Amino acid sequence: MYPSQAKELVINWHITEVCNYRCQYCYAKWEKQDTELIHDNGKIRRLLESVYQYFNESKATNGFAFDSLRLNLAGGEPLLYPSKALRVIELAHQLGFKTSIISNGSRLNEPLMQALAPYISVLGISLDSAEVKSNQEIGRADRHGRVVNIGKLAEMLEAGRRHNPSLQLKMNTVVNAINWREDMSRTIADFAPDKWKIFRMLPTVTDALSTSADEFGAFVQRHRSLGKVIQVEDNADMTESYIMIDPHGRFFQNAEGKKGYQYSQPILAVGAEVAFSQVAWSSEKFCARYSHEQGSAA
Numbered sequence: 202m203y204p205s206q207a208k209e210l211v212i213n214w215h216i217t218e219v220c221n222y223r224c225q226y227c228y229a230k231w232e233k234q235d236t237e238l239i240h241d242n243g244k245i246r247r248l249l250e251s252v253y254q255y256f257n258e259s260k261a262t263n264g265f266a267f268d269s270l271r272l273n274l275a276g277g278e279p280l281l282y283p284s285k286a287l288r289v290i291e292l293a294h295q296l297g298f299k300t301s302i303i304s305n306g307s308r309l310n311e312p313l314m315q316a317l318a319p320y321i322s323v324l325g326i327s328l329d330s331a332e333v334k335s336n337q338e339i340g341r342a343d344r345h346g347r348v349v350n351i352g353k354l355a356e357m358l359e360a361g362r363r364h365n366p367s368l369q370l371k372m373n374t375v376v377n378a379i380n381w382r383e384d385m386s387r388t389i390a391d392f393a394p395d396k397w398k399i400f401r402m403l404p405t406v407t408d409a410l411s412t413s414a415d416e417f418g419a420f421v422q423r424h425r426s427l428g429k430v431i432q433v434e435d436n437a438d439m440t441e442s443y444i445m446i447d448p449h450g451r452f453f454q455n456a457e458g459k460k461g462y463q464y465s466q467p468i469l470a471v472g473a474e475v476a477f478s479q480v481a482w483s484s485e486k487f488c489a490r491y492s493h494e495q496g497s498a499a
């Protein structure tokens with residue numbers, strides 16, 4: 202069953218596996234294929250055309266009404282390739298997608314924000330801790346041990362809002378064995394995001410830093426004073442509720458109860474319709490998640 206009405210359908214394209222950080226629980230580990238598509242403009246265009254056409258046509262045939270399709274760029278760290286990420290955004294706009302990006306924030310600077318912000322509707326920032334030591338223990342640090350600078354990040358988010366006053370800010374935090382005791386209320390309140398998604402570490406690729414339901418619950422409870430800005434996603438909410446494409450142009454899905462991902466054939470080989478039919482996706486779970494996100498950053 203498809204949801205009958207949605208404001209936006211979001212397609213998450215993880216354009217690269219490459220990242221400057223090394224989070225112990227990193228989910229960005231896909232079965233290797235050829236070179237990532239991000240390096241080939243012709244393939245990028247063909248992939249986006251196929252995806253855009255399929256989901257727009259499926260809207261008519263499945264009675265799944267949505268106002269717009271949004272392409273969300275993820276990684277790895279998509280802004281390690283700033284000009285290529287901007288090129289994907291440009292091509293996506295030409296086709297009719299809205300666009301957004303999720304980043305660890307480490308590569309944001311003023312010229313990049315100026316180029317990026319006007320063309321995206323949502324900027325997502327993943328931030329698991331406001332503390333240097335915790336970020337280093339999590340592995341959210343580069344090979345020199347450098348972690349995101351919270352003050353500089355705040356300046357960049359301010360710049361993003363200046364360059365695009367309607368830009369929505371979404372923050373993501375993965376609760377894990379290291380940060381579950383932390384109180385991030387002050388930091389999140391200062392950033393004033395439109396949405397703060399709190400995830401429980403999903404042991405899809407590894408069990409490293411997994412946390413219990415009680416610890417996750419305690420973290421969520423500690424931040425309840427932040428109110429409606431919070432959206433909580435436990436492991437079951439995250440399985441089969443996202444539409445995701447890997448760096449090699451395959452749909453993939455978290456396989457329930459198993460390690461690793463389930464993959465489709467490459468979209469460029471069989472088309473988006475056939476490829477999408479090869480992975481599990483629950484419209485009910487999408488709807489449940491969507492109903493929480495409606496009207497806010499998603």
Ligand code: SF4
Nearest residue numbers: 220222223224227277
């Ligand atoms: S920032 Fe994201 S992509 Fe990079 S290592 Fe951490 S979880 Fe993986």
